[in-house]
Amino acid sequence: MGRTPRWTIPLATLTTLTLAVTIGAATAADATPSGIPSTSTAQAQLDALTVAPQGSTSGYSRDLFPHWITISGSCNTRETVLQRDGTSVVTDASCAAVSGSWYSPFDGATWYAASDVDIDHLVPLAEAWRSGANTWTTSRRQAFANDLTRPQLIAVTDDVNQAKGDQDPATWQPSVYSYRCTYAKMWIAVKYHWSLTAQASEAGALQTMLDTCTT
Template sequence: MARNILPVLLAASASLVGATPPGIPSTSVAETQLEALTVAAAGSGSDYDRDLFPHWISQGDSCDTRDLVLVRDGTNVETGSGCSIDSGSWYSEYDGATWTQASDLDIDHMVPLANAWRSGASEWTTDEREAFANDLDIPQLIAVTDNVNQQKSDSGPEEWVPPLTSYHCTYGKMWVNVKYTYGLSVTQAEKSALEGLLDTC
């Protein structure tokens, strides 16, 4: 699963202003994907454990998934030995804040692991949950202000959306795409909230 992609990410990071996760669909595609999602009541979270989703796995070159997202989402990011993030700046799309210390950033799972568990991931294998928690190919991972991510916790869009209203459209499209890609269900309240977010596009 490890991939030697750090040089590519380092080259790309110099031109980025904010985080731009891959695979964000157009509004029309997101609307189609949303309509295809199964609407169902949330499952039980009583047996959820974050450790059931192995995350920040090795991605090669001594880097883990968190490191690669920080490099991808930052500007002028420099790494040291062991893929340590030595310097850079990061614009948090959720709240519009800019940071120069990687420790001020969390890597948000767009669809939180606990939410995924309640909407279908409880039936997955550990390997499938690991792939979900470290997916760099869809808009599932994004570097954002740590305390803002902590406010989000495992909430769906019916309970929490980014403080920066200009990001609501993109947030909705990303959430829908992740759920669609992994065949996860949505509650009726969640679907209604996503329709509202897409209406802002």
Template sequence: MPTFRLVRRSLTALGISAVLTVGIAGAADATPPGIPSAATAKSNLATLTVAPDGTLDGYSREKFPHWIDQGNSCNTREVVLKRDGIGVTTGADCAPTGGKWVSPYDGATWTAASDIDIDHVVPLADAWRTGAAKWTTAQRQAFANDLTGPQLIAVTDNVNQQKGDKSPDAWKPPLTGYWCTYARMWVGSKYKYKLTINSAEKTALTSMLGRC
């Protein structure tokens, strides 16, 4: 039986506070495809090239065209919102009109799509620093809209903003129980796209996979 606690989320723009119920022990519902097993992730981590991160010279999010059209009037964000949500209903334009989302990073449950960000598990800026600067625009677009790998996931918006472009040595999901899965997703994406990792990142990932 999951336990719950109350978390007060400040909505400063509205000058009010909202209280939401967070399931601490509940199972997360957002599950991207292609998450490697712990054993595979550990094996893949050992093969990743360890190198210092490159610079952000020349980087911009516009060089990773994202939320592209996926057919049926849906863009990538809308596809992930429907995939990772529970009982999601949509209008003719594919925008959600109902449903709920459980963010696995912090356990929060939301009923408004505006409270949800689609996180790039390996942030676009991190990808740029670790190999994507040399990619074509088409390759960066494929990475930023990947619906077949563990690269996109629906999470609480302000938690995603706290993460920013940090790698696991600098940021981990607030729920420690999700660290194993997060590390598996991170390694899976870096391995799929042949991106490098730095030594601190590898140490953090090794530790997180040790929880699996």
């Protein structure tokens, strides 16, 4: 907690970059998750969400949402998102990111070590459980936990992700105010696609965030 982002690349990292670039490299063309709807679409999706009291976490376990799964070759979901959301990401033969940079839109920090970055489940697994995923099959929960088609997975500062925990937008929002519009649209899109419910305070917070959108 309270670490200062590293804004310069240390010599050791530059050396690693030189050595690893011959092993494999992936440069992100777009560090934004796919499937973020327009404001008008997000509004329609928010209006269509079922508003209901939040369910219980009874029986919940992260193990009921298997992740990270293999996506391609030796790359799992975490490694795939690190490559997608990073800039000039270099990977080794096992697909582990050995260098690159990652901008965390939640807090505006930039990091130069993959270990400083978490892959956030935008709609937390426990939140999904309380919103209807408790009735899903394990295979459906696995698909949710590794969803690269909707804006459900994003690389962010690890401490920020841990502080967010399993909170919904009624109690946690990105500190970068200008990102709250996007955050709301992402959250709405995920809940809408996966037919998850929203409690009244959550829906109200999403509407307030959506009202900040200028486009």
